[in-house]
Amino acid sequence: MISDIPTYDDFADQGTAFLNLAWDTVLDLLLDYEDAEAEEGIIDDEQPEEYWKAAIKPLATAVALVHQGAEFHLKARIALISPYLLITSKASEWPRKSDKQDTSFSSFYIADAQNLIKIHDTVAEPRLSDTIKQLYEKLRLARNKIFHTVDKRLRFSEKEIIQAILEISDELISPQKWTLIRRSYLESIPRSFVWTVHPVGSVLSREMMVVLDLLGAADAKKFFGFNKRQRKYICPNCVSEHRELNIDENPLTAQLSPNKPNSTNLFCFVCRENIPVIRKRCKNIDCKGNVIHEGRDFECLTCFIDHEADEIR
Ligand SMILES: [Zn+2]
Ligand SMILES: [Zn+2]
Known part of the structure; x- marks a missing residue:
């Protein structure tokens, strides 16, 4: 038998954590800038170009995290139908002796990121919207470039990343739930266990x-x-x-x-x-x-x- 079979919650929790970590990165940049505007007396848009230029790498990492978040939420939705749909290799390629002894799910070859939409739309209802399909593909290509090459033209604005997180949350998790998801994430982060007053709200x-x-x-x-x-x-x-x-x-x-x-x-x-x-x-x-x-x-x-x-x- 296959052991350690992941559930919808396993994938969804991990996907939501990735989306929150990407959100952290972008919001830190936005709030730091807002603080500096107030404290340093930045007038209008005096320095934003250098600021956002210095933010290119953190923003690129955030894009990779958003893609990872979407990938896990797609896997979650597929796992809701059956986690075995994620095992896409032929039986001849399954781990040796998987028919003789218990073998962990993670030892099997799991569907590539690029095939998840096809798997999802073949087995799950409703099929995904064109908006989310295009967004997922755009994020997937960007993530590949971030991890495998250095593409100086690759730039995502803070607004595009925020919109991508909200789009994924709305379609792959549940409509208009992001503030609640964000609240429970903030309540679960390490600092909430050491500070008496943890200012989530x-x-x-x-x-x-x-x-x-x-x-x-x-x-x-x-x-x-x-x-x-x-x-x-x-x-x-x-x-x-x-x-x-x-x-x-x-x-x-x-x-x-x-x-x-x-x-x-x-x-x-x-x-x-x-x-x-x-x-x-x-x-x-x-x-x-x-x-x-x-x-x-x-x-x-x-x-x-x-x-x-x-x-x-
Ligand atoms: Zn009044
Ligand atoms: Zn309120």
Whole structure:
């Protein structure tokens, strides 16, 4: 018999780790730049060319990781039907004595990256979209160049890498789940086991704000269900995670859902929670907000001032 047969979860967990490591690389670059802009007083786009030139190698490594992530998620989806579909060699090429003694799955010749889409679309439903097929092929060729040659023309922008991770997450894992996947990854990294306060929520909202700036309106809608043209409100859940770390900033990550004048619900694209609200003018005369958190402090989710219960009823 074949032993150590991998499951969907084995492949998917590994694939998700690769995608997160690629995301780490790109977000470190984006957030470092944002910090430098604030601390060093970089005006507009004074130095970005040198900055991104120095980032070519880390970005190339991130591309290879994204490809690896997609490859493992394809293997996961195939394994869901049957992991044996991944053994593509003829029986005559199987390990010696595999019919006489238990042989580990890893001793068999496993399908090449370039054949995974064909295997997937032959056995699994639905077939993959043209978008993901083209993206996978582009990443696969780039990865081969990164590992086997030095191609100076090979360049991926930080935006392309982010879009690729989100595209893979949406189609090969589940639509609009990246923030949740990212949160559980951040909760599992080594530092979360040694720091008493591990700022998962605030790291996540900071990452998502910078990604939102980078992406166009269509991508923000597709990957996060966030409408860049719609009014933004403070998310009280994300605020409380910020306060644990004494961060004063109020993350504007929530929007009315549905977007109606009398809507009494907000949805935050970072914590993926619905927040009940009361539609009443804020008492702060300088604030035009009329969306009040239906919670203990009745905070205005525009200026974050508290209200007494009798002020909003
Ligand atoms: Zn939130
Ligand atoms: Zn207000």
